Amino acid sequence: MSSETADRERGDETRPRPARRRGGRPDHSKATIARVAELAGVSRATVSRVMNGSPTVAPELAERVRTAAEALNYEPSQVARSLALGRTSTVSLIVPDLANPMFQDVLRGLSNAAGREGHRLLVAESNENPEEEAILAIEARRRSDGLVLASPRMPEAELRALSERVAPLVLLNREILGSTVPSLSVDYAAGIREIVAHLLGLGHRHLVYLSGPAASAPNRDRLAVLRAASAGDPGFELTELECGATFEDGHAIAHAVVATGATAVVAYNDMVAFGTLSGLHELGVPVPGEISITGFDDIPFARYTTPPLTTASIPKNELGSQAWSRLWALMQGEPGGYNVRFQPRLIVRESTGPARPRRTR
């Protein structure tokens, strides 16, 4: 199994290898380019050329090298290669929460896009801990050629400082003003505006907002829009409830939602909306009969709940794949391009309906 410390017969006996195996089992240690070269009777340079498909090698030699490599089960060391080439062909992604479907899609999109270009993906999760982010980012960046930071929760100043240490960098759902770090984001404000308009249009006058992680920029965006809308319209009452980002959070808050007397709830995201939906169901409150409810993200489940969820759809996969394009560009020394804000699309399904006066419970 662990053949790490196995021997390599070399003329030079002064090598400082820690532990040397004496005799015994056949040497299963990793074949190196030197051993292949030796077996094929060529120089290491030639082996290298063959392995990298250089066309300037005599077919006969190439064949011999290939056979030798095969025989030794030769596997070029990516680490040595990276050191020599100065690049790792790996990029990193840092997300606050791997359990969030949104980030899962980003992960997928990024992984696939990078893979098509022969790059691998390193992932790390900060667990919604802003302190961790910078450490993880720096650590990850040391092993890779570029970094994607998804919805970092750290404060602006810190992010700005970090951005210089870890370039090439692409930001998701976060911008650094006056910087050239490419940023891809979802225009949450626009999405919320559509949701509010939809709800107001249905006659709702009292909304509850179930807020997400306080440190999250998307949450602040949503809140700002909601408050502005409410402030500018005397007939629009807004209640804010600290909630979270998970089913459990949404489920646990159902009772409090009912207590507000509101006729519609704007949930931080689809997961929270589901939780609340389920909670209301258990409390016997009909949706949308008595309370309407909206989510955000349009995760796959949203179509399949009962009732199906009205929500704002966002291009989750595209965030990942576009992040790759930007990063790839930066990695070649090209500019990262203009920032973009994806505009969510309102998907009206059956969890929202006309406002009806709430009966007291």
Added chain:
Amino acid sequence: MSSETADRERGDETRPRPARRRGGRPDHSKATIARVAELAGVSRATVSRVMNGSPTVAPELAERVRTAAEALNYEPSQVARSLALGRTSTVSLIVPDLANPMFQDVLRGLSNAAGREGHRLLVAESNENPEEEAILAIEARRRSDGLVLASPRMPEAELRALSERVAPLVLLNREILGSTVPSLSVDYAAGIREIVAHLLGLGHRHLVYLSGPAASAPNRDRLAVLRAASAGDPGFELTELECGATFEDGHAIAHAVVATGATAVVAYNDMVAFGTLSGLHELGVPVPGEISITGFDDIPFARYTTPPLTTASIPKNELGSQAWSRLWALMQGEPGGYNVRFQPRLIVRESTGPARPRRTR
């Protein structure tokens, strides 16, 4: 932004650097240990010792080194380090489908467990393509110290051959008979047995099985149990329907399910079950009034569907974290331990109920 090709003033002018900058901007090229050593007026060995917290360095020197490192914004190259140390402190995970919540949890569990031990995670997705798996595995293994293969779809012989090339290796939901490769799996057969017993106990006599990816071992396990149970009990009729593993698959098959006349459906997993649930709902078929339905996995959503889903719960996160323990052991040259099969736990919720004669539609 891209300071890749920046210069390093060195005495030695014979270096084969591709592009050299002449004069101008301050040198933002990555600081190396040599530069830090120079600035601090010590040897590279000392810098190395300081960076790695060796206690045998004079405090005064250590301080000087630290200051120099700070000043140069020195970031030790993990690549060079890996090459010198012979390890990367990285492990890889290959999954068939990143969209599957089951694998997402494995990913999380593994990532967190490995992170606690100072290791990073490389992820790759084979997109349910068995050919890809081996390639990805080998590629990934070259950049990391160990590998976790989650539910590989490749044939036994290939897997066996691969297992030797990529050790240390831990397998999830797959075993190689007579090999020492540690394997962690879910006892799907046992889970299905419980589900069948539950359904039979409710009086159901005709079940439909919505099958998952044909190449998947878990799917074969489920099928084997179902067929055996049906074969051994004349009063138990089984219908098999090719389905898939996603919502969409489950949703699309609802009509076919109704057409079978069965009173209960055993879905490949929770996602399929949801899809079907939703499809039946649209067709106006009451669940569990007319048709009962079971899932598998107990993903977080399962509690929150209407009706909540009867399913078999499996320790998804634990698969990931235990995979780490095994891999970590192997990486230290210790044995990988006994294989384990996690026994699913039947969670009875409201999507299953007593069998009632189906009315014809």
Added chain:
DNA sequence: CTGAAAGCGCTAACAT
């Protein structure tokens, strides 16, 4: 077309 040799940036004997 092939080989020799100098690196890539870091670590760890070994010697001082």
Added chain:
DNA sequence: ATGTTAGCGCTTTCAG
């Protein structure tokens, strides 16, 4: 306690 030096395994000039 610190420095010297020989690697880790690969790539890439440069000569031939």
